[in-house]
Amino acid sequence: MTTTLLRVHRAATAVWIALILVLTVWTLWLNQVTAHHTRAAQTHCAQDYCDAVASPYGGEAGMVALLIGYAFLLVAGYAGGALIGRELESGTAHLAWTQGVTPTRWLTAKLALPALTLTAGLTLLVTVFHWTWAANRDLTFDDWYTPALFLARGPAAVAYALCALAVGTLTALLLRRALPALGVSVAVMWLLAITMETYRADLWPTRTRTATHPVDLPEHAWELAGGRNADVYYVVFHPESHYWPLQLVECGIVLALAATATATSFTLLRRRTA
Structure with a gap:
């Protein structure tokens, strides 16, 4: 199953690895090159214009944070559409179940390998970005509680990606159509993110x-x-010291939702294939 998954989804795997590499190199470039040039420019700028000099670095850092923090929307769409929904719609999954692969084993492989890939890639990105942001915090305008920065600097980015994988899988099993599952998965994860952002301060x-x-x-x-x-x-x-308590509580909630969606997916699949 692992070999088959890598072969069937090799394009998506290549795109994910390329995205991780591009964002990692971009973040390192910001830290090693852009930040250096920005500080050099600030030493010669008039006081009233120093903020304008720093704005290009702050804008790029905010864009990287946005891409890392909300990468889970891509995961939700892919899980609901290509990973599960397309195989159910085309009958590929049913073919696999007639070749000695049980539905439970099929779904386990479908979830385990992407979960490992997502966790490894986002852990690297979050670590590099957290280090870069901390080293050049004075050059950015967004603070630690800004939604994108809040997600991109901690394990919440990984938790949301795993939840998106589980939600996309469950949606695909319910709808059994690729495009509807893709759209509903993205909408559900976006609604979850907005809800958590609204009530984050109360955690x-x-x-x-x-x-x-x-x-x-x-x-x-x-x-x-x-x-x-x-x-x-x-x-x-x-206070800023509340960042990690807020981050960990939100991670716990999102991971609990991911576990619930995963368990529901296995239960639903077993009942349909009994």
Whole structure:
């Protein structure tokens, strides 16, 4: 099954490896070349124009973060369309089941190899990007709580990709058509990402500061609410130290959804092929 999968999906594997290599090289280029030239330009710029000098680096870093953080949408489309949906629609899966490959073994191979490939590739990307962003944080305008940066710098990028693989598989098993499964898988994962982004601040207890004068927040704090109540100023925020608790709680939720979708897929397949 492993040999067959690699042969059938060799084009997709090549595209994924190429994407990983391109984004890794781009990130290293930003860190080693673009950041160096930006800092050199800042030493000669007028103070009012230094932000404009830094903007090209910040824009490229934000684009890389966007591609890493939301790569799961590609995974959802591929899992629902080509990986599972196309084989169910064309009858290739049924042919495999008549050649001594059980449906459970077929689905296990279909999920295990892509999951390993996704985990390895995104772990490399997240590690390299986290290191690059930390080294040149002063050149970017986005902070740690920006949605794309939040995903691209931690294990949440891997968790979302694995969840997209599971959701795409389940959708394909339910619809048994490649194009509808592709569209529904992407829509479901996009809705999940928007939902988690909306309620992300509630995944960990916030902090509140009050004072009789306007409150000063810690550097890089994520301000959620603030104002004045009678003679007391208040502000609700997440300090930067809350990044990892928020990241790990979200990872746990997304991985739990991935496990649920995977278990449901196996149950559904066993019932249909009993």
